[in-house]
Amino acid sequence: MSEHVEQASEHSTEHPGYGTFIKVWVALVILTGCLVGMSLISQTYAVWGLLTLTPLKAGLVFYFFMHLRYEGPLFKVVVLVTLGTLLIFFALLFSDVAFR
Amino acid sequence: MSGHVHRDDFGSRLGMWLFLVTEMVLFGGLFIAYSYMRYRYPAEFHHGGSELNVTLGVINTLVLLTSSLTVVLAIVAVQRAEKQRAIAFLGTTLVLGLTFLVIKSFEWGAKFHHGLYPSSPHLATLPPGEQVFFGLYFTMTGLHGLHVIAGISVLSVMLWWVATDRIRSDRYIHLENGGLYWHLVDVIWIFLLPLFYLAA
Numbered sequence: 240m241s242e243h244v245e246q247a248s249e250h251s252t253e254h255p256g257y258g259t260f261i262k263v264w265v266a267l268v269i270l271t272g273c274l275v276g277m278s279l280i281s282q283t284y285a286v287w288g289l290l291t292l293t294p295l296k297a298g299l300v301f302y303f304f305m306h307l308r309y310e311g312p313l314f315k316v317v318v319l320v321t322l323g324t325l326l327i328f329f330a331l332l333f334s335d336v337a338f339r
Numbered sequence: 340m341s342g343h344v345h346r347d348d349f350g351s352r353l354g355m356w357l358f359l360v361t362e363m364v365l366f367g368g369l370f371i372a373y374s375y376m377r378y379r380y381p382a383e384f385h386h387g388g389s390e391l392n393v394t395l396g397v398i399n400t401l402v403l404l405t406s407s408l409t410v411v412l413a414i415v416a417v418q419r420a421e422k423q424r425a426i427a428f429l430g431t432t433l434v435l436g437l438t439f440l441v442i443k444s445f446e447w448g449a450k451f452h453h454g455l456y457p458s459s460p461h462l463a464t465l466p467p468g469e470q471v472f473f474g475l476y477f478t479m480t481g482l483h484g485l486h487v488i489a490g491i492s493v494l495s496v497m498l499w500w501v502a503t504d505r506i507r508s509d510r511y512i513h514l515e516n517g518g519l520y521w522h523l524v525d526v527i528w529i530f531l532l533p534l535f536y537l538a539a
Contacts, residue, residue, distance in 0.1 A: 260415070271397070288537065304407050
């Protein structure tokens with residue numbers, strides 16, 4: 240029984256309420272609007288929107304909706320190592336392309 | 340029944356995250372393939388992208404973002420033992436997920452109608468860059484669509500378990516993990532929208 244109590248406190252010191260997530264959703268909708276707006280201006284802006292606003296939106300979903308904010312360091316490290324690995328593959332591919 | 344069932348919620352979530360990481364690598368590989376092909380065929384990708392329906396793409400983005408919100412609100416409701424609310428939120432998520440699929444099927448249907456589908460005779464007459472564009476479009480949105488179907492199936496079970504009290508305020512790890520999967524499906528679409536509809 241004591242194990243059960245311990246476990247509950249480990250994850251849920253304080254649960255975020257409805258309001259937090261609704262605010263994040265509003266931010267996500269606004270960012271989507273900005274992304275669409277930028278893509279209407281020009282191709283260059285569209286690519287900049289893709290490179291800046293899209294990771295920001297994904298970050299908000301990871302951090303809040305997927306509760307990474309409320310997790311310990313291990314989960315964050317797992318995600319960062321994965322993203323780092325993908326980035327290495329991306330860099331390797333384009334370094335190959337650049338010197339072909 | 341006095342709480343002696345062994346449970347490791349932390350381990351369950353870690354396992355789920357490790358699975359999600361493999362999904363990220365799966366789609367990440369496709370994103371890298373896309374970026375190289377786009378670099379190689381910029382004009383063809385631009386032309387291919389201009390044939391996609393931006394309005395439907397943006398509507399589907401809003402649909403999925405909202406469905407992500409309702410899943411996370413369902414978890415809050417379960418934590419607070421607000422069962423009816425949790426059921427309503429999960430039900431809304433399922434409806435939104437199905438809405439996404441219906442819109443996607445209209446989009447694909449329109450492409451099929453114009454002779455654009457994998458290994459179609461019309462596609463073979465297009466320049467190689469556009470063939471690659473539509474190949475990636477169908478592969479990535481198709482694979483994503485399969486994930487949406489899987490997510491709807493998982494969340495349907497979660498809804499059933501909330502309704503039958505198998506998921507409740509002191510035990511909701513399955514709902515959390517199902518929600519994590521659904522959010523990842525949402526994140527993937529967050530990237531697919533600009534890649535295909537906006538910045539191509």
